[in-house]
Amino acid sequence: MAPKSSAGKEKLLGDEDEVLQAVILADSFNKRFRPLTTRKPRCLLPICNAPLLDWTFESLALAGVQEIFVICRSHAEQVKSTIAESRWSKPGSGIKIMPIMTAKETFSPGDAMRDIYTRGLVTGDFVLVMGDLVSNVKINEVVKAHKERRKTNKDAIMTMVVKESGSRHRTRPTGNSSVFVIDSETSECLHYEPVMGYPPTKVAGIPREILAEHPEVEIRNDLIDCSIDICSVEVPSLFQDNFDYLDIRRDFVHGVLTSDLLMKNIYCYVAKEGYAARVQDTKSYQSISKDILSRWTFPLVPDNNHPAGDVYEHRRGNKYIAKDGSVVLARTSRIGNNCLIGPSTQVSEDVQITSSVIGRNCVIGSGSIIDNSYIFDGTIIGAGCVVEHSIVGAGVEIRENSRVGKGCLVGDGVVIGPEAVLERFEKLSKKRETGDDGEQEDEEEDVDSEEEEIEANQEDSIKAQLGSDCNAIVWPREAPDEDEDEEGVENYKNQRFLRLGLAFSTPSTSFFFCATGDDASDLEFTDEGSLSSDEDSDSSDEDSDSDANFTTLPTSSATSLTLENSTIVAASDAVAESEFRAEVEQSLERAFAEGHSVDNAAVELKTLRMASNVPLSRVRESVVSAIVEKIQIVEGGGVPQRQEIAKVINRWGPLIDKIGGVDAVETVSILQTHCATSERLPLFAQILVALYQADIVEEVDMRRWHALPSSKGAGEEPGPRRDGMKKCWDVGAALLEQLSQQESDSDEDSEGDDDDGDDDEEEEDEEEELRRGPRRIEQLSIIK
Amino acid sequence: MASDPQMLANQRIVEDLASRLRRRQVVGSRQAALETLLVLRQVVSRARFSNVDQLVDVIRSVGRRLVDAQPKGRAHSFLYEYADFNHGSFITGTSEHSVGNTVRKVLHHIREEYHTATEGSTPAPAPTFSIAKFVSQGQPRKQQTVQKNDAAKVPLKENDPDDPDSFARTLKPVLMEAIQDVFDELETVYDNISKNAKDHIHSDEIILTLGKSKTVESFLKAAAHHRNYTVIVAETAPSFVFSSFHDHGLTRHFTRYGGREMAKSLSSAGISTFLVPDSSIYALMSRVNKVILGAHAILANGGMFATSGALLAATAARAYSTPVVVCAGQFKLTPLWNLYHEYGALDFGDPSSVLGFEEGDLVDKVDVVNPYYDYVQPELLDAFITNYGDHPPSSIYRLLKETYDDEDNEL
Incomplete structure (x- = not known):
C-alpha cells in the first residue's frame, strides 16, 4: 500500500538523522527560592501545578529532542525517582531521559559542564538548557541553523537563543539581564556584558575593535536570555580547559568573546516567534506563571498540553x-x-x-x-x-x-x-x-x-x-554578614530585584511601588499597636528608606554605597596595576636593550595583559610612555633631536598598534597626558609629527583627538598637569592648522581653486596628502 | 486477546500521535484524519480478536486515547456546587474533531462489513432512503454493490474455541479494504466537493470568502474552469492557516493572514480577486452574491465551527439576505452539540499574533484572547456542500445518523 510504504520511508529518513541530544542542568546553583527549596530541588517546584522539570521536558519534546541528560546535584535521588515515575519513562513518550548524578562538589554550571566532559555524555551538537525552562521556541530550527553555520565556520561553537522583549517587560529580569552586542548581518554575538540591578550597572563597555571590524552592530538590552544554548562538542572541553569558568554567561561567553587566543565564535538566535523564559527567581516565577496562564506558551497551556497530564x-x-x-x-x-x-x-x-x-x-x-x-x-x-x-x-x-x-x-x-x-518578604x-535528622544530615549537610x-x-x-x-x-530578612561578600548576582541587594511581590518593569518604578507599599504596611502596624510589631515596623522603615534611596536618588546614596566598594576595589586594582606597569616596563626595557623584534615584544605584552587582566588602554599607556621615555633629550634640540625621535619611533612605534588593537586617537591622548607631566613636554610636537610620519597616527585621528574635550584639559584640576595638557593641545592646534594649510595649498596646487581641504569628503586627496605629508612637515617650523 | 508486545507496539504509535496532536504538530482536520487512519490501520492489522466486539473495543480504546489527547474534544462534567443546570455530556470545545470522526467512521464501516459478512447469505436489505442520495445525485458507496458475493462464501466462525484466530483471519482483508475506502475518500475529498462547483457559482457573480480553506480554494478553482466570476477575500487577520507541510513529523506551520495567501493562490489561478480587511465585510456585503466558507467542524444541529471571523461574515450576510454556503468534507461531520459556548469554540491560541510579546507594558496589563474558531449557528447558514451531496443545515442530523453508529457518539 502506497501510504504505508511512504510512512516507512519517512521513518527511515528519521533514523538517519542524528539523534538530537539535550542536557538539562537541573540545579539552580543558587538559593533564591529558599526556604521552598530546602526539602526539594527547585526543578521539582510546581509552576501552574506541574513540576518545572516537566515543563522543560515538554518544551524540549516540542522541539523534537530525543535524548535528554538531566544533570542533578541537590536532592538528586528525588529528581531521579520523580523522572522514573513520570510519564516520560513510559513507552511511547518518544524521549529517552537519563538522570546523571554529579558530585556534591559541583557548585556551578561550569563544574557541571566539566562533569559532562569527563563523562563523555554528548557525541554531537547538543541543546543545553536549565531545569527551569518554559518554552515553545522551535529549537530544532535553531539547531538546523547552527549546524548549517558549522559547515562553513568550524569556530562557531555555540548559538544562544534570546527572545525579544521590550525594555520594560515583566518576564525580563531587571536584576540579572544582559547587554548583547550582535552583528546585525550574521547575528554573531560580538560582546556580552551582564547587567545587574545592584550595584546598578550603568555602563557597558564595548571594545572598540568590534565597532571597527563590523559595519553594523546592534547593542541590545531588551533581550530575554532564555538560556537555551545550542552547543558543539567543543563547549564542554573548553570548560575543562578553563577551570575558572563558573557561569555559562558571565564567564564562558564573556571569556570566549574577549579572548584573543581562543578565536571561537558565538552566535545569537533572536527568536521572533515563540516564547521562552527561565524561572530563575521568585519574580520570574510569577511572571512566567502569568505568561502560561495568558497562553503565551501555547500549545503548552494547561487546557491543552499540561505537562503533568x-x-x-x-x-x-x-x-x-x-x-x-x-x-x-x-x-x-x-x-x-x-x-x-x-x-x-x-x-x-x-x-x-x-x-x-x-x-x-x-x-x-x-x-x-x-x-x-x-x-x-x-x-x-x-x-x-x-x-x-x-x-x-x-x-x-x-x-x-x-x-x-x-x-x-x-x-x-x-x-x-x-x-x-x-x-x-518574610x-x-x-x-x-x-527524629529524622540522622538521615538527612548526611545528605544535606550544608x-x-x-x-x-x-x-x-x-x-x-x-x-x-x-x-x-x-x-x-x-x-x-537581611542576609547574614558573611554572605555580604557574595559578589555578582547573588549579592543580597541585587536579589531584591529578583523576588516576588515587586511591581514589574524597571527598577525605579518598582521601588516607587515599594515605597508606597511600605506606607500601607505602616498603617497596618499602627492598627496592631503592640511593642514587638513597633520594633519591626522600625526596621522595615529603615528597609524602605534604603529602598527608596537607591531608586529615587540613584546618584546620592547609591553612588556613595558603590564608592565605598569601589575604593576598596580601586585600591586593590591600583596594586595590581602598578605591578603590571612595572612588568611592562621591564619587558620593554629588555626588548629595547636586547633589540627584540616588534612582533616578539607584542606577544610578550599580550601575555602580560592576559595574566594580569588589565584593559587594553593600560597596555597602551605603558607602551607609549615607555617609548617616550626611551627618547633621549638632546641638548639644544633641532635636527639631532628630531633624528633621535624619528629613530625611536620608527623602530618601536609600530608596537603601539600591535598590542591587540589599533586606536590612534587614544594613542595621541595618552601621549598628551604622558607628556603633560613629563620632562619631555617640549618634545610633544615632534613626537606627534614623528608618529604621523610613521603612519601610526593620521591626520583624522589628530583632529578627533583635538576635538575631545578631555584633550583640552577639561575636567583636570588646575595645576602643572593641566597646563601641560593645555600646552600640548595648543601645539596640536598649531600642527593641525599647518596641516590643513598644506592641504589647501596642495589642493590649490593640483586643482587650482578648491574649497579648503575638507578631509572627510575627498579621501583620495587625503591619502595622497598623507603620502606627501612627511616631506612637507619636515619643513615646518615647530613651535617651541 | 492481544498479547503484550502487540499492545506495547500499539500503545507506542497511539501515544506518538496523541502527543503530536497535543503539541499541535498535527494540524488541520484532514491531516489529523489521515494520521488517525494510519494509526487505526496499523492497530487493526495487528489486532487479535475472535469476535467483532473485541475488535470494536480495541478500536474504541485507541479512539478514546486519541480524543483524550486533545482534552477539549472530550465530553466533560464539572461539578458546580449547587449547580442548577444539567451538565450535558455533549459539550464541545474544539481541537481536531476529525480524529474522533474518523474513528467513528471506521467503526461504522467495520460493523457494516461484519453484517454483510455474517448475513451475506440473506439478501442484503435494499438500501433505504439515504439522504445523501435523496438530495443530490451523490455517488452511492462502491462497496455495497461489489464485494457482497465473495464475502458471503466464507462462513464466519465467531468465538471458535479450536481456532480463535479464524474469525480475524477471514475478516481482516475485508476490514483493511474498508479502511482503505475511508482513506480513498479522504484523498479525493476536495475533488468530490468541487465536482458540482459550477452549479453553485454563476457567471459574473461576486463571491466572498474568508481566510484560507483548502476545500474552498479547490472549489473556487474548479468553478473557474467554467465560469467567469470575482472573489473577495477577507484577510482574516491575524488568524492562522494550518498549512499541511510535512517535515519529519514536525508539522507546525502557521501562516498568519490566511486570506492573503488565499488571494494570491486564487489570482494566480486566473480568478479576479480582491483582498479586503475584515472590517469591510459588512460594507461590501450589499454587492456580494454569495458567501462561501470553509468549516472546521459541522455539528449535529447544523451549526459549525469555522475560522474566527466566520460569524461576522455570516451575520453580515444575514443582514443582506445573502446566501451562505459551506464547503466541507464529510469527515468534518461531528455528532456533538455546542451547548454552552454560545459564540466561541473555546480553543484559544497564543496572543502573540494579536499583540507582540515585546510590548512589555501592554503584556502585563492587557488580557489578550486569540480564539481559533467561531461558532456559527445553523440559522445563519444556507447550505453545506459535502462530498456526500448538498444539504441544508436542518438535515445534517440525518446525514450524521447515516454516517456513524449511534453507540459511537461517545467514544
Whole structure:
C-alpha cells in the first residue's frame, strides 16, 4: 500500500538523522527560592501545578529532542525517582531521559559542564538548557541553523537563543539581564556584558575593535536570555580547559568573546516567534506563571498540553479549572481572570481569587482573599485569610484570619495562625523534627547547618506574631554578614530585584511601588499597636528608606554605597596595576636593550595583559610612555633631536598598534597626558609629527583627538598637569592648522581653486596628502 | 486477546500521535484524519480478536486515547456546587474533531462489513432512503454493490474455541479494504466537493470568502474552469492557516493572514480577486452574491465551527439576505452539540499574533484572547456542500445518523 510504504520511508529518513541530544542542568546553583527549596530541588517546584522539570521536558519534546541528560546535584535521588515515575519513562513518550548524578562538589554550571566532559555524555551538537525552562521556541530550527553555520565556520561553537522583549517587560529580569552586542548581518554575538540591578550597572563597555571590524552592530538590552544554548562538542572541553569558568554567561561567553587566543565564535538566535523564559527567581516565577496562564506558551497551556497530564477546562478570561469534576466552587466564590485551580480543590463561600494558581487538594476557607499568589498542593487556608503576592508551599496550613503580606515565601508543611501576620518578604520554613535528622544530615549537610543556625536565632517575639499553633521558623530578612561578600548576582541587594511581590518593569518604578507599599504596611502596624510589631515596623522603615534611596536618588546614596566598594576595589586594582606597569616596563626595557623584534615584544605584552587582566588602554599607556621615555633629550634640540625621535619611533612605534588593537586617537591622548607631566613636554610636537610620519597616527585621528574635550584639559584640576595638557593641545592646534594649510595649498596646487581641504569628503586627496605629508612637515617650523 | 508486545507496539504509535496532536504538530482536520487512519490501520492489522466486539473495543480504546489527547474534544462534567443546570455530556470545545470522526467512521464501516459478512447469505436489505442520495445525485458507496458475493462464501466462525484466530483471519482483508475506502475518500475529498462547483457559482457573480480553506480554494478553482466570476477575500487577520507541510513529523506551520495567501493562490489561478480587511465585510456585503466558507467542524444541529471571523461574515450576510454556503468534507461531520459556548469554540491560541510579546507594558496589563474558531449557528447558514451531496443545515442530523453508529457518539 502506497501510504504505508511512504510512512516507512519517512521513518527511515528519521533514523538517519542524528539523534538530537539535550542536557538539562537541573540545579539552580543558587538559593533564591529558599526556604521552598530546602526539602526539594527547585526543578521539582510546581509552576501552574506541574513540576518545572516537566515543563522543560515538554518544551524540549516540542522541539523534537530525543535524548535528554538531566544533570542533578541537590536532592538528586528525588529528581531521579520523580523522572522514573513520570510519564516520560513510559513507552511511547518518544524521549529517552537519563538522570546523571554529579558530585556534591559541583557548585556551578561550569563544574557541571566539566562533569559532562569527563563523562563523555554528548557525541554531537547538543541543546543545553536549565531545569527551569518554559518554552515553545522551535529549537530544532535553531539547531538546523547552527549546524548549517558549522559547515562553513568550524569556530562557531555555540548559538544562544534570546527572545525579544521590550525594555520594560515583566518576564525580563531587571536584576540579572544582559547587554548583547550582535552583528546585525550574521547575528554573531560580538560582546556580552551582564547587567545587574545592584550595584546598578550603568555602563557597558564595548571594545572598540568590534565597532571597527563590523559595519553594523546592534547593542541590545531588551533581550530575554532564555538560556537555551545550542552547543558543539567543543563547549564542554573548553570548560575543562578553563577551570575558572563558573557561569555559562558571565564567564564562558564573556571569556570566549574577549579572548584573543581562543578565536571561537558565538552566535545569537533572536527568536521572533515563540516564547521562552527561565524561572530563575521568585519574580520570574510569577511572571512566567502569568505568561502560561495568558497562553503565551501555547500549545503548552494547561487546557491543552499540561505537562503533568492534568486536564483543565479553559473558561473565558483565562480561568482554568480542573476538569475531572472534583473541584468544588462555592456559588458565591469569585474566581477572577488568569486563575488556575487544581483537581479536588475546594473553594468556600465568598472567596475571592485573582491571578493565582491553586494546587491540588487545597481548601480555601470562606471569605479568604487570594491575590497574585501561588499555592502548592494540599494546602489549607482558613477562613478570612488574606494572601497576597506570595508563594505558599505544599501541605501548609494557614489558620483563620491570618494575613500573608506581599512577597512571602512559606515553606512546605508550615502551620501558622490563627491570626498570624506575616510581614512583607518574610520567609518561613517548618521546624525540623528531631527524629529524622540522622538521615538527612548526611545528605544535606550544608543546608542543615544553615537551618540550625537560623533556628537558634529565633526570637520569641516573632513567634507571638505567627499564632499559637505555629511550627515555623522565620528566616532572617537581611542576609547574614558573611554572605555580604557574595559578589555578582547573588549579592543580597541585587536579589531584591529578583523576588516576588515587586511591581514589574524597571527598577525605579518598582521601588516607587515599594515605597508606597511600605506606607500601607505602616498603617497596618499602627492598627496592631503592640511593642514587638513597633520594633519591626522600625526596621522595615529603615528597609524602605534604603529602598527608596537607591531608586529615587540613584546618584546620592547609591553612588556613595558603590564608592565605598569601589575604593576598596580601586585600591586593590591600583596594586595590581602598578605591578603590571612595572612588568611592562621591564619587558620593554629588555626588548629595547636586547633589540627584540616588534612582533616578539607584542606577544610578550599580550601575555602580560592576559595574566594580569588589565584593559587594553593600560597596555597602551605603558607602551607609549615607555617609548617616550626611551627618547633621549638632546641638548639644544633641532635636527639631532628630531633624528633621535624619528629613530625611536620608527623602530618601536609600530608596537603601539600591535598590542591587540589599533586606536590612534587614544594613542595621541595618552601621549598628551604622558607628556603633560613629563620632562619631555617640549618634545610633544615632534613626537606627534614623528608618529604621523610613521603612519601610526593620521591626520583624522589628530583632529578627533583635538576635538575631545578631555584633550583640552577639561575636567583636570588646575595645576602643572593641566597646563601641560593645555600646552600640548595648543601645539596640536598649531600642527593641525599647518596641516590643513598644506592641504589647501596642495589642493590649490593640483586643482587650482578648491574649497579648503575638507578631509572627510575627498579621501583620495587625503591619502595622497598623507603620502606627501612627511616631506612637507619636515619643513615646518615647530613651535617651541 | 492481544498479547503484550502487540499492545506495547500499539500503545507506542497511539501515544506518538496523541502527543503530536497535543503539541499541535498535527494540524488541520484532514491531516489529523489521515494520521488517525494510519494509526487505526496499523492497530487493526495487528489486532487479535475472535469476535467483532473485541475488535470494536480495541478500536474504541485507541479512539478514546486519541480524543483524550486533545482534552477539549472530550465530553466533560464539572461539578458546580449547587449547580442548577444539567451538565450535558455533549459539550464541545474544539481541537481536531476529525480524529474522533474518523474513528467513528471506521467503526461504522467495520460493523457494516461484519453484517454483510455474517448475513451475506440473506439478501442484503435494499438500501433505504439515504439522504445523501435523496438530495443530490451523490455517488452511492462502491462497496455495497461489489464485494457482497465473495464475502458471503466464507462462513464466519465467531468465538471458535479450536481456532480463535479464524474469525480475524477471514475478516481482516475485508476490514483493511474498508479502511482503505475511508482513506480513498479522504484523498479525493476536495475533488468530490468541487465536482458540482459550477452549479453553485454563476457567471459574473461576486463571491466572498474568508481566510484560507483548502476545500474552498479547490472549489473556487474548479468553478473557474467554467465560469467567469470575482472573489473577495477577507484577510482574516491575524488568524492562522494550518498549512499541511510535512517535515519529519514536525508539522507546525502557521501562516498568519490566511486570506492573503488565499488571494494570491486564487489570482494566480486566473480568478479576479480582491483582498479586503475584515472590517469591510459588512460594507461590501450589499454587492456580494454569495458567501462561501470553509468549516472546521459541522455539528449535529447544523451549526459549525469555522475560522474566527466566520460569524461576522455570516451575520453580515444575514443582514443582506445573502446566501451562505459551506464547503466541507464529510469527515468534518461531528455528532456533538455546542451547548454552552454560545459564540466561541473555546480553543484559544497564543496572543502573540494579536499583540507582540515585546510590548512589555501592554503584556502585563492587557488580557489578550486569540480564539481559533467561531461558532456559527445553523440559522445563519444556507447550505453545506459535502462530498456526500448538498444539504441544508436542518438535515445534517440525518446525514450524521447515516454516517456513524449511534453507540459511537461517545467514544
